[in-house]
Structures are given as C-alpha cells and as structure tokens.
Amino acid sequence: MNSQMPIRKLHALYESLLYSLFVRNRFLALSWRCHRRPERSFRVGNRQFPICARCTGIFLGALVFPLWMPLHDCGMSLFLLAVVTNAIDGLSQLTGRHESVNSVRLFLGMALSCGAVAAFSQLALTAMPLLLQGAVHA
8 A cells, every 4th residue: 555645635635625615616706806917826736726825815814713713812913913014015016125925925815814804803892892882771
C-alpha cells in the first residue's frame, strides 16, 4: 500500500471542495462585485476563482468568524486594524511602492471580514440593552 495514497485522496477532496465553492459557484460569480484580475486570483487546476484573493478572504472570513469569535473579544479594535492594514496595502500597490501577493491579500481580506463582523456584533450587543430599555419605557 502506498503511503502517499491518503494524502492524494485528501488533496483531491480539498481541490474538489475548492472547485465547488469558488469556481463553479455561479451565485458568487454573479453577485460579488470584484475586479477578478487573473494575477490576483487563485486557481484550482487551470480554472480561476470568480473572485480575487482579497474577496476570497472576505468571504472565508465571514464563514470562519463564528468559530473564531468565542475565543476573542476584540471587535472594534480588530476592525480598525484590518481597515488600516488593508488601506496601507491597497494604497502602496496603487502608488506602485510594492506589489502584494495573494496569500497576504487572502489574510487581509479575512481579517477585514472578521473585524467587520466583530465590530458589528460588539455594537449590536452594546446597543441591544439600550434599545430594550427604550422599548420598556415607551
């Protein structure tokens, strides 16, 4: 029995999952506003994702956040840090100071998405008691 067989099967399953989620997914391709530049997009085999690496990170961050959120309480600070780092990365690329790589774009997109959901959750949890108090006094 070849010891590489389970790894190959796992790799094939992973590639199939990525293909189904990102390449074949018509909803994602049609509903998400993205520049879809080939050099800034991931590939599965020879097929390009329908969204760029940063947008892939934003999408994945929204999926991963519910698993990550109970472990951390940093809503607004994470969001502000993610906005600043994405702005620095984007502006430095726009001005030609450096060209980012897809792994950095993916990570920054995930941080932005997690930060946005964390900030929104923190605001909602802070505002909810105030809204409930207002409803009781009305």
